[in-house]
Amino acid sequence: MAPQHQPQHQPQHPAQPQHGRRRDEIAITGIGVISPAGHTVTDFWHTVSAGRSTATALRDPELARHKVRLGCRVTGLPESADLPAKDARRLDPFAHYATLAALAAHTDAGAPAPEAGRSAIVVGNAVGGRTTSDRESALYTGHGPLRVSPLMPLVTMPNAAAAQIAMRLSWSGPALTVATTCASSADALGHAALLLQSHRADVVIAGGCEATLTPVTLAAFGNLGAHSQRNDDPARASRPFDTERDGFVMGEGAAFFVLERLTDARARGARPHALLAGYGSSADAYHLSNPRPDGAGAVAAMRAALRDAGLTPADIAHVNAHGTSTVHNDRAEAAALRTVFGPHGVPVTSTKGAVGHLIGAAGAVELIAALKAMNTRLVPPTANHENTEEGLDLDVVHTAPRPIPAGAALSNSFGFGGHNSTLVVTPL
Numbered sequence: 001m002a003p004q005h006q007p008q009h010q011p012q013h014p015a016q017p018q019h020g021r022r023r024d025e026i027a028i029t030g031i032g033v034i035s036p037a038g039h040t041v042t043d044f045w046h047t048v049s050a051g052r053s054t055a056t057a058l059r060d061p062e063l064a065r066h067k068v069r070l071g072c073r074v075t076g077l078p079e080s081a082d083l084p085a086k087d088a089r090r091l092d093p094f095a096h097y098a099t100l101a102a103l104a105a106h107t108d109a110g111a112p113a114p115e116a117g118r119s120a121i122v123v124g125n126a127v128g129g130r131t132t133s134d135r136e137s138a139l140y141t142g143h144g145p146l147r148v149s150p151l152m153p154l155v156t157m158p159n160a161a162a163a164q165i166a167m168r169l170s171w172s173g174p175a176l177t178v179a180t181t182c183a184s185s186a187d188a189l190g191h192a193a194l195l196l197q198s199h200r201a202d203v204v205i206a207g208g209c210e211a212t213l214t215p216v217t218l219a220a221f222g223n224l225g226a227h228s229q230r231n232d233d234p235a236r237a238s239r240p241f242d243t244e245r246d247g248f249v250m251g252e253g254a255a256f257f258v259l260e261r262l263t264d265a266r267a268r269g270a271r272p273h274a275l276l277a278g279y280g281s282s283a284d285a286y287h288l289s290n291p292r293p294d295g296a297g298a299v300a301a302m303r304a305a306l307r308d309a310g311l312t313p314a315d316i317a318h319v320n321a322h323g324t325s326t327v328h329n330d331r332a333e334a335a336a337l338r339t340v341f342g343p344h345g346v347p348v349t350s351t352k353g354a355v356g357h358l359i360g361a362a363g364a365v366e367l368i369a370a371l372k373a374m375n376t377r378l379v380p381p382t383a384n385h386e387n388t389e390e391g392l393d394l395d396v397v398h399t400a401p402r403p404i405p406a407g408a409a410l411s412n413s414f415g416f417g418g419h420n421s422t423l424v425v426t427p428l
Helices: 041-049 059-065 093-110 129-141 152-156 160-169 181-197 216-222 262-267 295-311 327-341 361-375
Strands: 028-033 121-126 175-176 203-210 254-262 275-285 315-322 348-349 406-414 417-426
Touching: 028 093, 028 181, 028 262, 028 361, 041 129, 041 160, 041 361, 059 216, 093 129, 093 160, 093 203, 121 160, 121 181, 121 361, 129 152, 129 203, 129 216, 129 327, 152 160, 160 203, 175 181, 175 275, 181 203, 181 275, 181 361, 181 406, 181 417, 203 361, 254 262, 254 361, 275 295, 275 361, 295 327, 295 406, 295 417, 315 327, 315 361, 327 406, 361 406
Parallel strands: 121 175, 121 203, 315 348, 315 406
Antiparallel strands: 028 254, 028 275, 203 254, 275 417, 406 417
């Protein structure tokens, strides 16, 4: 095992803008999650920190002839007084998950009530209402155009989640949707911080949502060769950075955060979880599905996030890697991590071993794990990881949780199309 990484000094204050005014620190004051690992932050963290996989066999009869018949599914959704059952039934699952998670984050933050027009909502989502789209397409094929619901465009549009959250909270400020595939929710959080730092909003709910466990989507990813086909052993299928990996496992769910300027949060008596200190993004400009082999785009995003936070690589105590379990992506990210941190330079974990790949929701869900690891000083093991591929030169935390010293955490999200996004959180 590689030696444990020790930060050389405590995190600095976030970098200041060149014009001299102190940049506003951004506090995370609320967190909500709907995931295969649980529907509270406590339940989610219990599953992830135990290194337990949530992947199961999918029983949809339509999948019997598919290459892929496994996934990490959301079950047992909680009821919400703010989202009556009759309204929830009219939502596609991706918007249902988003609304529940966003409302939970709002409650966790103490239900902030910004002045009219001073709120914002930023949602990361890759594909919109795929469940509804597939169902209505089947109705059209089997019965003709008159059977297609007139509500389909409103239910499947990617911005339906942002619209639902705005309506439930009666927030009239900007309600935006970001689509950078697997980096979508990380980019949503980064743009939320920019809205606060530019004083275009006072409170922002930001995160991501996805629901893609549909036959058509699974067929596509199976044919692409990106998805694991361990149908007979789903719980061991997602294996980030492991020698036996054969592709990612699709997950679904949502995670949302309430963000505020730290001074405003403290003025209203909020108790922040952490600071969102840095954000960086880049484009590979290389290939639709494969990353640059040397990880140059990921390096650029990580270094930009560190600069934004006013930190150096030595200040990072833990990295929550994108870690998809695909051969090309794991190798490219390992190369990028070596460039930024050096060989075995920082403890690395991947949440995808436990909850799968949540596509547009991945960055937000994984930021919860990074934040909890930072605050508890305990890095969760990478579920199913047994042997690190030779040459990756990574210190992959596996088998059991690992204690770490105080320091910042960095979370990577890299999307199809070459979108790279990195977030840095620091303790208060």
